[in-house]
Amino acid sequence: MRSVLFTFDYELFLGARSGNPRECILDPTSRLLKLLQRFEWKGVFFVDTVYLMRLEEMAPEHPQAELDRADIMEQLAEIIAQGHTIFPHIHAHWLDAVYLAGANEWSLDNTRYYQFSSLPAGQQRTLFDASVQIIRSVGRKGEGQAKVDAYRAGGWSIQPFSHFKPFFLEYGIVHEWSVIPGKYHFSDAHSFDFRKAPAETPVYRFKDDVCQEDKSGPFTEWTISTLSMSRLEKWINFKISGYLHRTGRGPVRKGTTVSSVIREEGDLYSSREKIRGIASFEGLNPFTLRKYRSAIRRSTYFHFISHPKLITDFEFKMIDRLFRSLKKMGGIETDFRKAAL
DSSP: OOEEEEEEEEEEOOSSSOHEEEEEHHHHHHHHHHHHHTTOOOOEEEEEEHHHHHHHHTTTTOOOOHHHHHHHHHHHHHHHTTTOOOEEOOOOGGGGGGTTTTEEEEOOOOTTTTTTSSSSHHHHHHHHHEEEEHHHHEEEEEESSSOOOOEGGGGGOOGGGTTHHHHHHHHHHEOOOOOOEEEEEEESSSEOOTTTTTTSOEEEEEEEESSSSTTTTTTEEEEEEEEOOOOOOHHHHHHHHHHHHHTSSSOOOOOOOOOOOOOEEEEOOOSSEEEEEEOOTTOOHHHHHHHHHHOOTTTTEEEEOOGGGGGGGGHHHHHHHHHHHHHHOOEEEOGGOOOOO
């Protein structure tokens, strides 16, 4: 039995222009839900909870903010009703976001709080508590699974874990989903360093350090998978992506990403001969589709991380093809709670 996990960051763009919730969240997520339902797959959705807090704050003066919040909460209840799971995903720099009422968008230029650990302790507690309560409230209104026992850090910035551990213990968070073994990134907005994470054990237990396996630890890390390509394959994929862009099937950005000054980043397991990319629905094309099929056949665990806001019409067609091929492959479990590890 193979475990193939589909996880999604349910969020707007996080830079100077957020995009609007209809285009970036609601419509693409609706398409994903239809695909998942048709193939009877399960998904895990990590919800940008601080965005929902800010919508509630703006609602008394801005009716559109209340309408957006109501639509999102309705969709989250639908996600649960269909047997999927939703969990908190905190991007703390929403605290400084400016609402652009005329465009129904936000500006998130200020990244001083992009990394959760940069918040004062009191604000960390406030955001974590409110985030858990939001997810629980959706479960109470809807039908299905509403246990809030998992978390993904905004920007994968789960370090230092000492900032999270007290809240994990207090709220019963036992599943962590942020680590990409071998990857590291340091910028003026956020950082992570997963070079010491176990590379041969995709799911492992830990206690105080997300990169240090501890078989008696209370927490489980579900690492994000990667796709390896040779230099030639990377060049072929680049050419295909360029062709798709020129023919109007490439990504059309509905917002802008976080602007930051990168000091250092890389991948411990990339080399001159092999380059690794994060496993995602973004960038799916016939060439990468074949690569993913092959990688999954060789694996007992494969974990995709995707963002509804970034998936193009063409990539939705590729997801359909991927799902059909996985169905034919057989022996696949997509519910992480039933995964055979």
